[in-house]
Amino acid sequence: MSEPRANGPELSVEVWRGRAEGRFQTYRVPLRPSQTVLDVVTYVQRRIDPTLSYRFACRVGMCGSCAMMVNGAPRWTCRTHVARVAKDRRLRLAPLRNLPVIKDLAADMTPFFDKWREAEARFLPSSPRAAATARIPPADPERAAADAAIECIGCGVCHAACDVVAWQPDYLGPAALNRAWTLVNDARDADRRAHLAAVAGDAGCHACHSHQSCATFCPKGLNPTASIAGLKRASALALLAGRL
Amino acid sequence: MDARVQGGAVVGGRRELWLFVLQRASAALLAPLVLVHLATMIYAIQGGLSAAEILARTRASVAWPLLYALFVAAASVHGAIGLRTIVREMTPWRGASLDAAAVAFALACLALGFRAVGALA
Ligand code: SF4
Numbered sequence: 001m002s003e004p005r006a007n008g009p010e011l012s013v014e015v016w017r018g019r020a021e022g023r024f025q026t027y028r029v030p031l032r033p034s035q036t037v038l039d040v041v042t043y044v045q046r047r048i049d050p051t052l053s054y055r056f057a058c059r060v061g062m063c064g065s066c067a068m069m070v071n072g073a074p075r076w077t078c079r080t081h082v083a084r085v086a087k088d089r090r091l092r093l094a095p096l097r098n099l100p101v102i103k104d105l106a107a108d109m110t111p112f113f114d115k116w117r118e119a120e121a122r123f124l125p126s127s128p129r130a131a132a133t134a135r136i137p138p139a140d141p142e143r144a145a146a147d148a149a150i151e152c153i154g155c156g157v158c159h160a161a162c163d164v165v166a167w168q169p170d171y172l173g174p175a176a177l178n179r180a181w182t183l184v185n186d187a188r189d190a191d192r193r194a195h196l197a198a199v200a201g202d203a204g205c206h207a208c209h210s211h212q213s214c215a216t217f218c219p220k221g222l223n224p225t226a227s228i229a230g231l232k233r234a235s236a237l238a239l240l241a242g243r244l
Numbered sequence: 245m246d247a248r249v250q251g252g253a254v255v256g257g258r259r260e261l262w263l264f265v266l267q268r269a270s271a272a273l274l275a276p277l278v279l280v281h282l283a284t285m286i287y288a289i290q291g292g293l294s295a296a297e298i299l300a301r302t303r304a305s306v307a308w309p310l311l312y313a314l315f316v317a318a319a320s321v322h323g324a325i326g327l328r329t330i331v332r333e334m335t336p337w338r339g340a341s342l343d344a345a346a347v348a349f350a351l352a353c354l355a356l357g358f359r360a361v362g363a364l365a
Pocket residue numbers: 161162163164165173174207208209210211212213214215224225228
């Protein structure tokens with residue numbers, strides 16, 4: 001590789017190349033102040049090796065497309081500073097865990113979003129678009145529960161962090177279950193029982209171990225573990241009340 | 245959507261949900277029972293009671309055998325459900341044969357446990 005040599009300090013960056021089968025390739029990237037991991041990947045692709053594939057869009061932590069494994073942990077790379085994660089000026093970058101690899105750092109998100117569909121994690125409208133906006137007081141407990149979980153950007157970091165997803169590939173996973181919890185608490189939804197029924201199955205909320213990897217790594221600071229605990233409680237109560 | 249909800253998803257789901265509820269309920273029973281059991285063991289050993297003296301006490305009461313019968317029932321249910329879950333997570337074994345094995349495990353624990361409780365009573 002003909003890499004432009006910088007005079008200042010450098011990072012040694014190992015990057016996954018290939019698909020499920022592949023290898024790590026090492027690049028040397030100049031170390032800069034306030035540099036993000038995404039900046040490093042972009043530098044490699046623009047200056048050293050244009051064949052490198054990766055994914056990003058917003059660069060400001062909104063779209064959720066830039067997640068990768070950084071030194072073994074899932075992170076949103078556009079908001080992760082190199083200074084915070086590089087050990088001895090070394091980075092090891094790999095595609096997001098628990099998902100198939102398309103190429104290099106781009107993971108295939110299809111199984112992740114398939115689980116949202118299986119978990120019935122979409123709003124079921126109860127009134128026509130023209131109807132007046134539902135009024136739900138901010139202090140309403142259900143609204144507070146939904147609000148706490150609603151800011152998910154669908155980045156897949158929690159999915160990559162979850163060991164139960166790794167052990168039990170059909171487990172619905174933290175993101176889809178977290179979204180389902182917001183709908184179970186949404187007074188405007190047409191069939192909240194359907195949301196509960198969809199997550200009370202074989203590989204649903206009861207498979208969660210509550211070990212909180214998802215909450216530890218969620219870049220939005222959400223707590224899918226708490227949402228899943230809510231689903232466990234709500235589904236058990238619905239079962240005992242004969243509503244499920 | 246309703247057809248799917250009424251279909252296999254929920255039948256399978258209800259079983260897992262019932263097992264979850266049973267697991268929680270048996271855990272709620274086991275938590276105090278384990279503490280009572282440990283405290284009694286420590287007390288009995290430190291007091292220097294012999295096996296014969298302990299048996300004399302348990303045989304004189306209805307409460308101790310009943311307490312341990314409940315303990316055996318809760319532990320059998322809890323252990324069988326927990327092992328079934330571990331097997332489902334760690335191996336590809338699923339389905340009716342696994343459920344039957346879990347039931348057999350629970351029954352074996354119940355039989356052995358009640359045999360021991362019978363000796364206390
Ligand atoms: S708490 Fe549940 S969903 Fe979150 S990482 Fe652990 S098992 Fe996965």
